[in-house]
Amino acid sequence: GAVVSQHPSWVICKSGTSVKIECRSLDFQATTMFWYRQFPKQSLMLMATSNEGSKATYEQGVEKDKFLINHASLTLSTLTVTSAHPEDSSFYICSAPPGTGTRAEAFFGQGTRLTVV
Amino acid sequence: GESVGLHLPTLSVQEGDNSIINCAYSNSASDYFIWYKQESGKGPQFIIDIRSNMDKRQGQRVTVLLNKTVKHLSLQIAATQPGDSAVYFCAESRGGKLIFGQGTELSVKP
Numbered sequence: 277g278a279v280v281s282q283h284p285s286w287v288i289c290k291s292g293t294s295v296k297i298e299c300r301s302l303d304f305q306a307t308t309m310f311w312y313r314q315f316p317k318q319s320l321m322l323m324a325t326s327n328e329g330s331k332a333t334y335e336q337g338v339e340k341d342k343f344l345i346n347h348a349s350l351t352l353s354t355l356t357v358t359s360a361h362p363e364d365s366s367f368y369i370c371s372a373p374p375g376t377g378t379r380a381e382a383f384f385g386q387g388t389r390l391t392v393v
Numbered sequence: 394g395e396s397v398g399l400h401l402p403t404l405s406v407q408e409g410d411n412s413i414i415n416c417a418y419s420n421s422a423s424d425y426f427i428w429y430k431q432e433s434g435k436g437p438q439f440i441i442d443i444r445s446n447m448d449k450r451q452g453q454r455v456t457v458l459l460n461k462t463v464k465h466l467s468l469q470i471a472a473t474q475p476g477d478s479a480v481y482f483c484a485e486s487r488g489g490k491l492i493f494g495q496g497t498e499l500s501v502k503p
Contacts, residue, residue, distance in 0.1 A: 319493040
């Protein structure tokens with residue numbers, strides 16, 4: 277096992293609004309989840325690490341007040357893009373770390389395509 | 394800074410030929426490397442992995458080679474098929490975090 281379900285798969289929002297993206301572990305418990313962002317034709321860039329029961333750890337250059345991460349339970353991590361702007365339009369992906377569940381590799385959610393208009 | 398990078402951003406091959414995708418990394422402390430395939434609009438899909446104490450690992454139609462001396466990683470796909478068309482990323486694992494390379498877009502011509 278180690279199935280990660282991400283929702284929604286795509287969302288369009290108006291500039292200035294907030295969007296919440298959910299990442300659920302379906303058949304395992306995740307104390308840690310990683311959040312990545314991917315711009316078109318570019319690689320995945322790690323944004324932050326969410327930790328169940330404690331504050332998220334953000335990578336350098338990522339605004340923690342803009343990208344709110346909550347790891348409320350062992351099966352749910354959420355990323356909220358606050359006051360979204362067009363430059364936040366991107367593909368956001370969560371993953372469980374390698375070694376989670378019964379498999380060695382990391383497992384990724386399906387991704388969320390965010391478009392801010 | 395430390396990074397994982399690729400030599401070729403695009404690769405076009407004929408169906409049935411073998412494909413080789415290369416990756417260079419700079420952090421010698423990484424002990425686990427993974428190749429992912431990503432199709433348009435989808436999350437990365439695991440292909441094959443290799444630990445730093447190995448230099449070769451084979452899967453179904455795929456082989457990963459690791460050369461720690463020159464910090465080079467490659468993915469070989471045998472008898473490439475149209476369904477192999479995608480972007481391929483190498484990644485190195487550091488404490489569970491995955492640091493991704495630039496990506497190579499593989500295009501398979503029928």
